[in-house]
Amino acid sequence: LQSQLHKLISRLSKKSDLHELDKLILKLADQFPGDSGIFAPLLFNHLKLKKGEAFYIGANEPHAYIQGDILECMACSDNVVRAGLTPKLKDVETLVKMLTYECCVPKISCGKQVDSNKTLYVPPVEDFAIEIVEVPAGSRYVLNDVRSPSVLLTLGGSGSLQQGSIQSLPVSFGESAFMSANTTATIIANENGPNLKIVRALSNVHLQN
Numbered sequence: 001l002q003s004q005l006h007k008l009i010s011r012l013s014k015k016s017d018l019h020e021l022d023k024l025i026l027k028l029a030d031q032f033p034g035d036s037g038i039f040a041p042l043l044f045n046h047l048k049l050k051k052g053e054a055f056y057i058g059a060n061e062p063h064a065y066i067q068g069d070i071l072e073c074m075a076c077s078d079n080v081v082r083a084g085l086t087p088k089l090k091d092v093e094t095l096v097k098m099l100t101y102e103c104c105v106p107k108i109s110c111g112k113q114v115d116s117n118k119t120l121y122v123p124p125v126e127d128f129a130i131e132i133v134e135v136p137a138g139s140r141y142v143l144n145d146v147r148s149p150s151v152l153l154t155l156g157g158s159g160s161l162q163q164g165s166i167q168s169l170p171v172s173f174g175e176s177a178f179m180s181a182n183t184t185a186t187i188i189a190n191e192n193g194p195n196l197k198i199v200r201a202l203s204n205v206h207l208q209n
Contacts, residue, residue: 009025025042122206124207138191140187163184
């Protein structure tokens with residue numbers, strides 16, 4: 001394996017006209033020298049997502065994030081099995097037993113525009129769904145009630161979350177909040193500064209709607 005890896009890196013290093021895949025392999029070789037995961041781009045789909053784009057990965061499907069910022073929502077899991085590109089333990093025996101070995105091209109989604117403020121992302125499973133809500137500075141938006149508890153994460157801007165006269169919680173980048181099922185909340189964006197952007201993760205109550 002190491003011999004073939006050395007030959008691959010040596011050959012690519014001598015190329016004058018590198019393709020995107022070549023550049024990725026060399027980048028991984030520089031970051032994780034000698035790791036078998038450097039071969040992964042030859043087997044995996046290499047995707048470049050734009051802002052607002054998303055795709056669904058099923059259980060027991062290997063994946064890796066190369067660079068940039070991405071929001072990941074996943075079902076409850078009791079394990080993470082590493083396949084490569086890591087100094088941590090790689091449990092090869094468990095890995096080969098759990099993989100689906102299915103070949104496909106992921107479907108890129110831009111979500112469904114529910115209204116002028118909210119975009120909904122609905123995967124084909126019951127475990128979770130995602131809502132991205134953006135409220136202009138100085139404005140407010142009411143999050144509707146759903147049959148699921150929700151976790152809210154602030155992606156940008158600042159403001160507050162208000163539930164009637166009971167509670168008002170200030171929020172800003174990186175802060176999270178819990179929202180009970182069958183309750184509403186008002187997102188209030190501060191007047192000064194950028195738009196308030198919040199993501200809500202919840203059980204996929206939208207799947208059959």
